[in-house]
Amino acid sequence: MNSSSTRAPRTRRAAIVTTAIEHQKSKTGSGRPLPVAAYLLVLIMGLPILWLGWAAIGAALGGDNGLAANMLPTALRETAVLMLWVGAITGVLGLLSAWLVTHFDFPGRRVLEWALILPLAVPTYLAAYCYVEFLDFTGPVQQLVRFLTGATTLQDYWFPTIKSPSGAAFVLSMVLYPYVYAACRTFFLMQSASIDSAARTLGASGWRTFFTVTLPLSRPAIVVGVTLAMMEVVNDLGAVQYFGVNSLTAVIYTTWINRSNFGGAAQLAVTIVLVIALLIFTEQRARRNRVYSTHRDSTVPPAHLKLSTGLGWLATTFCTALLLAGFGLPFAELTWLASRSITPETLAMTAAAAVTTLELALAGALVAVGIGLLAAKLSAPRASRSAKGAVRLAALGYAIPGTVLALGLLQPLGQADLWINRLTMALAEWRPGLILSGSVAALLYVYAIRFLALSHSTLDAAMRKRGDTMLDAGRVLGVKGFALLWRVDLPTLSPALLAAGTLVFVEIVKELPATLLLRPLGVETLATLVYARANVSLFAEASLPALGIVVVGLIPVLLSTHFSQRPS
Amino acid sequence: MIGSMRTLAALAALLVGGTSLAYAQSTEVNVYSYREPGLIQPLLDTFAKETGIKANVLFAGDGLIERVEAEGELSPVDVILTVDIGNLANAKERGVSQPIGSPALERVPEAYRDPEGNWVALSLRARVFYASKDRVTETALSYEDIAKPEWKGRLCTRPGDHVYNIGLIANRIAVWGLDATREWLGKVRDNLAFPPNGNDRAQVKSILEGTCDLAIGNTYYMGLMLNNEAEPEQKDWAAAARIIYPDADGAGTQVNVSGAILAKYAPNKENGEKLIEFLLSDAAQQIYANGNYEYPVVPGVKASDLVESWGALNANKTPLTDVASHRAEAAALVDELKFNEGAQN
Numbered sequence: 001m002n003s004s005s006t007r008a009p010r011t012r013r014a015a016i017v018t019t020a021i022e023h024q025k026s027k028t029g030s031g032r033p034l035p036v037a038a039y040l041l042v043l044i045m046g047l048p049i050l051w052l053g054w055a056a057i058g059a060a061l062g063g064d065n066g067l068a069a070n071m072l073p074t075a076l077r078e079t080a081v082l083m084l085w086v087g088a089i090t091g092v093l094g095l096l097s098a099w100l101v102t103h104f105d106f107p108g109r110r111v112l113e114w115a116l117i118l119p120l121a122v123p124t125y126l127a128a129y130c131y132v133e134f135l136d137f138t139g140p141v142q143q144l145v146r147f148l149t150g151a152t153t154l155q156d157y158w159f160p161t162i163k164s165p166s167g168a169a170f171v172l173s174m175v176l177y178p179y180v181y182a183a184c185r186t187f188f189l190m191q192s193a194s195i196d197s198a199a200r201t202l203g204a205s206g207w208r209t210f211f212t213v214t215l216p217l218s219r220p221a222i223v224v225g226v227t228l229a230m231m232e233v234v235n236d237l238g239a240v241q242y243f244g245v246n247s248l249t250a251v252i253y254t255t256w257i258n259r260s261n262f263g264g265a266a267q268l269a270v271t272i273v274l275v276i277a278l279l280i281f282t283e284q285r286a287r288r289n290r291v292y293s294t295h296r297d298s299t300v301p302p303a304h305l306k307l308s309t310g311l312g313w314l315a316t317t318f319c320t321a322l323l324l325a326g327f328g329l330p331f332a333e334l335t336w337l338a339s340r341s342i343t344p345e346t347l348a349m350t351a352a353a354a355v356t357t358l359e360l361a362l363a364g365a366l367v368a369v370g371i372g373l374l375a376a377k378l379s380a381p382r383a384s385r386s387a388k389g390a391v392r393l394a395a396l397g398y399a400i401p402g403t404v405l406a407l408g409l410l411q412p413l414g415q416a417d418l419w420i421n422r423l424t425m426a427l428a429e430w431r432p433g434l435i436l437s438g439s440v441a442a443l444l445y446v447y448a449i450r451f452l453a454l455s456h457s458t459l460d461a462a463m464r465k466r467g468d469t470m471l472d473a474g475r476v477l478g479v480k481g482f483a484l485l486w487r488v489d490l491p492t493l494s495p496a497l498l499a500a501g502t503l504v505f506v507e508i509v510k511e512l513p514a515t516l517l518l519r520p521l522g523v524e525t526l527a528t529l530v531y532a533r534a535n536v537s538l539f540a541e542a543s544l545p546a547l548g549i550v551v552v553g554l555i556p557v558l559l560s561t562h563f564s565q566r567p568s
Numbered sequence: 569m570i571g572s573m574r575t576l577a578a579l580a581a582l583l584v585g586g587t588s589l590a591y592a593q594s595t596e597v598n599v600y601s602y603r604e605p606g607l608i609q610p611l612l613d614t615f616a617k618e619t620g621i622k623a624n625v626l627f628a629g630d631g632l633i634e635r636v637e638a639e640g641e642l643s644p645v646d647v648i649l650t651v652d653i654g655n656l657a658n659a660k661e662r663g664v665s666q667p668i669g670s671p672a673l674e675r676v677p678e679a680y681r682d683p684e685g686n687w688v689a690l691s692l693r694a695r696v697f698y699a700s701k702d703r704v705t706e707t708a709l710s711y712e713d714i715a716k717p718e719w720k721g722r723l724c725t726r727p728g729d730h731v732y733n734i735g736l737i738a739n740r741i742a743v744w745g746l747d748a749t750r751e752w753l754g755k756v757r758d759n760l761a762f763p764p765n766g767n768d769r770a771q772v773k774s775i776l777e778g779t780c781d782l783a784i785g786n787t788y789y790m791g792l793m794l795n796n797e798a799e800p801e802q803k804d805w806a807a808a809a810r811i812i813y814p815d816a817d818g819a820g821t822q823v824n825v826s827g828a829i830l831a832k833y834a835p836n837k838e839n840g841e842k843l844i845e846f847l848l849s850d851a852a853q854q855i856y857a858n859g860n861y862e863y864p865v866v867p868g869v870k871a872s873d874l875v876e877s878w879g880a881l882n883a884n885k886t887p888l889t890d891v892a893s894h895r896a897e898a899a900a901l902v903d904e905l906k907f908n909e910g911a912q913n
Binding site: 070071074136137138152153154155156161163164242243244246253254256257258259260262341410411413414417418421431433434437438516517521522528532535536537538540541 | 600625626627628629630631633634635638639640641642643644654658662727729730731734762763764765766767769770773776777778779798799801802804805899900903904906908909
């Protein structure tokens with residue numbers, strides 16, 4: 001979602017028409033309302049963060065800093081340690097696997113090349129539950145150990161504790177490495193093979209080429225992938241809670257829920273936003289230094305060097321192990337548990353949650369794509385610099401953890417409901433009740449904030465690729481405003497709209513923390529159902545809905561591999 | 569096309585569904601429940617049969633009180649069913665409750681209801697020690713005992729800031745005072761086998777694993793695990809442990825409650841009060857006792873046979889309002905001692 005999009009070259013004729021239209025526009029001043037709409041979008045998307053900032057300052061001024069001060073050092077440390085470990089592990093594994101599949105030929109490479117991104121279908125919290133089921137004392141591995149050694153308790157033998165910070169780092173890395181893998185693979189495929197060939201021609205060995213040429217060059221791609229993986233770490237709530245890691249998100253949750261301390265939670269939430277800002281800043285800097293130059297004619301994908309039989313099988317084993325750890329194991333575990341737990345009750349429970357989830361995800365996708373289209377129009381190539389900046393700011397919600405967004409939305413929505421009801425009472429003696437805070441409206445809002453980047457970037461890329469010729473043609477023919485959107489934008493962008501909708505749909509199905517906190521009472525989605533069961537040590541009962549989430553999660557993974565087997 | 573129309577209709581229904589409770593008729597009562605459907609639904613069905621009042625119940629997880637607070641005067645809820653003195657007291661502090669005007673409250677001992685009647689306990693649960701059958705020989709333990717050095721590396725519990733543990737620590741502050749409790753909690757922390765995580769059931773699993781000898785947990789989980797047909801493995805977990813009632817021979821075991829709150833803006837206040845009265849009846853109390861292995865709060869109603877088999881409960885007499893008033897101090901202690909990071913010495 002973060003890959004850089006290249007601007008399609010404009011044809012000369014289009015450029016002339018464009019200039020003419022822009023000239024005309026600047027005379028009539030019709031381009032001016034756009035930035036206002038962009039600022040409004042920032043305000044709406046940024047409401048929860050603004051509210052939290054306000055609440056945090058309010059709590060600080062009220063002298064209520066004890067809690068945040070007490071919790072913050074631990075929370076920051078545990079979050080940072082987890083992020084660094086996940087960053088390091090995903091960085092190494094992702095880079096290595098991407099390098100192998102793009103530069104070498106070994107048994108099973110063709111399948112592995114697309115299959116290695118499958119772990120993206122497994123949300124972090126599900127990976128956590130599955131790994132605990134698998135590696136915990138009562139899981140099959142330790143049962144086997146005890147069977148073989150005759151041991152009865154953990155005092156008789158040593159086994160790593162999965163429910164620990166290091167266990168969390170391992171499990172999260174196993175499902176997050178595809179971010180690095182995908183970024184590096186795309187990069188390698190775009191990169192000119194001539195650089196590699198040059199190094200080889202000059203006599204550098206495979207490893208030496210890797211360390212002196214490939215690694216330094218691919219640094220920006222690694223940073224992009226690792227940043228995305230780290231953002232998932234910060235966003236995660238289910239896994240860290242299950243593993244007993246006192247990370248920022250987990251501490252915000254307990255501060256709010258167990259201690260009812262909104263001000264303290266707001267202060268912690270503001271901290272998390274600062275951590276993320278730092279991450280994004282680092283990532284942007286790394287990307288700015290991306291200075292590799294490719295001539296279009298020389299972007300020949302690297303030739304697949306044939307590995308010797310031994311090395312080839314080693315590569316196969318490595319990549320297969322990654323795939324099994326990130327996808328095979330959770331999928332198999334869920335299938336096994338689900339097959340044992342199929343009863344009329346679990347089926348009914350799953351079906352009800354599935355219907356709710358699908359409805360929510362569909363509505364959420366429609367909203368997010370609608371706003372994404374608006375944002376893409378506002379940040380169209382011709383838009384002013386400030387409008388583009390504003391849209392970029394508005395789309396930052398993808399980086400803010402769902403827990404934080406939910407925390408920041410609950411009070412303003414409740415307040416808005418109160419105002420609406422007072423207004424309708426005054427005007428018509430009618431109380432509509434909780435319109436925003438107690439309904440799915442709150443969820444649709446939070447989804448829009450969190451997944452705007454997803455739909456916007458997809459549509460923005462498509463619009464750039466399409467260029468402005470069609471719009472200009474429409475304008476020349478006298479179509480304007482909404483008709484232009486309806487008659488030109490929608491038809492020409494329909495594949496991108498569908499793609500954006502699918503991406504958002506799947507993310508909503510997987511989404512846990514925001515749904516958990518903002519759902520209307522009594523509304524149970526697949527994710528919240530799994531979370532609730534797992535937290536009372538009854539995960540097996542929820543394996544069927546969990547399996548449903550993974551299967552839905554496979555959709556975009558399979559679609560994207562279908563559409564981009566080979567970039568042209 | 570028809571399919572998508574149907575989806576749209578369903579979506580509209582979902583949107584409206586969130587607000588429809590606000591229009592409940594007077595023959596209805598709206599309930600928010602933290603407690604599981606399996607326990608509550610049969611009670612509400614019986615209530616409907618006896619009174620003709622239909623209960624609309626929404627089962628919700630964490631953050632129930634925060635939700636009701638955010639809903640403010642528009643909240644459709646009449647009765648909130650929740651667990652723990654922390655949540656009950658919190659509801660009063662946050663101003664989302666009102667006095668329950670019913671003589672039925674008199675059935676409940678004073679220690680287990682709010683003096684102003686803003687909440688009332690519906691059942692009791694003792695926070696006890698789960699002891700390993702193999703590795704713990706003691707049959708009686710006091711709270712002081714688990715702070716002693718012989719328990720080093722042998723204790724486990726869920727996180728210190730969970731409401732159940734806050735209730736326990738607040739109870740200790742009420743009994744011993746803040747300083748003595750701080751010292752005790754610090755020693756208990758240093759006896760922990762590993763940093764606190766998981767829930768009460770997970771601690772029993774740790775006993776089975778051999779990573780922990782003595783855990784702190786609520787009584788009814790043992791009953792639920794021993795009779796868990798959905799996940800029979802949990803029977804093995806529970807079989808590894810037995811229950812010790814702390815301070816059984818002394819000042820008594822800390823007891824927490826599940827309870828009911830009458831919402832401040834209850835649109836069907838009278839029906840809400842009728843529901844609470846019903847939940848305090850002998851018949852309903854019996855269901856609580858048998859369905860979830862809790863202790864009935866109304867004197868004279870017997871606990872289930874399984875619970876009785878664990879021994880007699882000598883409940884600590886400290887009124888729950890006293891306990892509740894020390895909750896903030898308890899939470900501050902947990903933070904100050906970094907209890908959730910595990911043993912430090």
